[in-house]
Amino acid sequence: MGAAGRLIVKRYRLVRALGRGRTGVVWEGHDTLLDRPVAVREVLLPPGLGETARLRLVHRIAREARQAEALRHPHIAAVHDVAEEDGTPYIVMELVRSRSLDGMVAGDGPLTPAQAAPIARKVLSALAHAHAAGVRHGDVRPANVLVGHDGRVLLADFGVSVLAADPAFAPTRRDPAAVPSAASPTAASPAAVPVRRDPEDFLAPERSADDPRTIAADLWSLGATLHLAVTGRPPSQPLGEVPEELRAVLTGLLARDPRRRIDAETADRLLAEAEPPAPAPPVRRSLGRTRLVAGVAAAVLVACAVGGWAVLRPGAEGRAASPVTTPMASSSAPASPTVSPAGPAAVPVTGSATPAPRLKLKWYRSDAGWRAGVPRDWTREDQPYTVAWRAPDGAATLVVEVTAQSGTDPLAALGEAEAIFLPTAKSYRKLRLKPVTSPYGPSADWEFTWKPRKASEGDHLVKGVGYHQYRRVISTGTTTSVLTWTARASDWDALRPTLVKVFSLFQPPATS
Known part of the structure; x- marks a missing residue:
């Protein structure tokens, strides 16, 4: 495992650990070549993995990360590089000063439909861009939705999400998910709720059968993420606790049969109906x-x-x-x-x-x-x-x-x-x-x-x-x-x- 101060491939210096999950550790790092902060995910391969299986997994991670490098979108946390040192893969990503969506719900309580709908639409636009480029995320969940201190909403972990359903990383216990964010922990507010962060709660039902990642599966995961944002819990049937404004979009996104699931365009239209209207632009004032x-x-x-x-x-x-x-x-x-x-x-x-x-x-x-x-x-x-x-x-x-x-x-x-x-x-x-x-x-x-x-x-x-x-x-x-x-x-x-x-x-x- 890496340590603070270590230099990876003579370029990326690990500064401090930000979080740990079952697939590895996310570090705040520094790109010494471009003199900029980065996030570095150290992928901790399961112990006892055979050499052939290890090489296959490393090559798969590198291939997925290279695909993610090509994605450029205002609501996608960029993947900058993928590297390997001493047999350990490292994925270098944009460092986002932020809070994760599940962290926001845990600290401040569930969001209102008016707060959650704009966030979901931005994540949906990121997914649509990736899908158009032939890239599937595979691990859309609240821990990977980042709300920056500057107001940006970013979907993170493209190129890493391939590990979410990999049997090599099957959990032996419930681990909190690593959150690639530099936000400091916040004290729980009176509205705080215990938030389950198990990645399996946000995988589409068909993913449990080792089906390949699909557009429909990503959309189900977005629905599950939105469900947690407004209720504090992963989805369950029936959707009685879901606010009325989001009932239609969540029913469509969380359909168990992928063929009955609504598409991105329909989801965006339904989310737009729940989004508050934009205020009139003030004169010579901050426009947002x-x-x-x-x-x-x-x-x-x-x-x-x-x-x-x-x-x-x-x-x-x-x-x-x-x-x-x-x-x-x-x-x-x-x-x-x-x-x-x-x-x-x-x-x-x-x-x-x-x-x-x-x-x-x-x-x-x-x-x-x-x-x-x-x-x-x-x-x-x-x-x-x-x-x-x-x-x-x-x-x-x-x-x-x-x-x-x-x-x-x-x-x-x-x-x-x-x-x-x-x-x-x-x-x-x-x-x-x-x-x-x-x-x-x-x-x-x-x-x-x-x-x-x-x-x-x-x-x-x-x-x-x-x-x-x-x-x-x-x-x-x-x-x-x-x-x-x-x-x-x-x-x-x-x-x-x-x-x-x-x-x-x-x-x-x-x-x-």
Whole structure:
């Protein structure tokens, strides 16, 4: 068994154990290569397992984890890597600062239908995405539904759930399930209830006959999870204790015959009927992450190419800034990709080996405390929540948004934005989506090319034309900054030196 401080495959350092179940131990870890926190599941193989059986099981775990690595969805806890050391498999996952659903019920009591329905819909959307990719979860249960401290809802343990019904891990006693969450234990409230966490309680009836994992089985497990969320207990027949608002969806999901079970689309419609209506958006106030994600999807986010960062708009700070037009020191010499001491990570240099001349820049200082070096001859446009600069010929746009939102996970936010953006794009090609080092706080970059499916005159996008975008998210102790640089693909190499300099000069508001 691993120990705190141990380095796995010369990269992942185990920090502290977060939980233990019959299949292994979940650790808080640190990725020393990318300098980021991760969750590491150490799979403890059953003692006495023969060599052939052990190799077959290890290969199966690796295969399932590799499939899960390809899943990218705002409500799926990402699988980053799978490794093996000294014969023990390790699965490296996104570390989610959160509480598990069963932990919430145990500590605070059952949820109301209005609270549970939105959580179930998000888990259902994660399952639908995985099912469309040919991946089955196989172990949907309350311990694997995580509600983040930032409000995100994530389904965890893709790539690990293959162990749930494996006979090699058949329990000899009742073990509490390991919860891959960094949430601290909370004191029980007066409404607290004893919560059974046995994985078998959430496996579809047909799974007991060693049937393969199926879409219908995952949907039954979602129903069982929802049942526990609103009653504090795994499902039983009849469903007399289930709130009336959820009676129809739970009856459909928990049908014992898989052929009579409702599908995901029907379940989502029934859950939506139990979900409270979204409140009207307040004026110049915090809009809330979940509602905004839905709003961005409804608007198709054509403005993504111009940089409107609707996913992270809790306020409107920085809209009434005035520029300082004193020219910055600049020259027509080729720009160096090296970042200035005050700036974040450099934009990786790709494209032409000989950089084009850099545009002349000027300082822009915001009343909200941030400042940016922007192309001198570009036109400034003050938009709701953002400040944008456009090239005279419409070839490129720079958008800056700074909001009073703390605790943002830049990589997760960009992954969420990607999932929303994909339906609007043709010929999408992701060039990078990864964390970067910044002196200001956690940061991540997303670079991609695409063609808009629709023209947008206001956003200067032309249907069928190739575009190239680079986006950076910087999270400080008090703010989130988003820089978005968009250019026609044909102009990208000529403008890249200016992009490098602009990103290196940006300074978010000073933390108080």
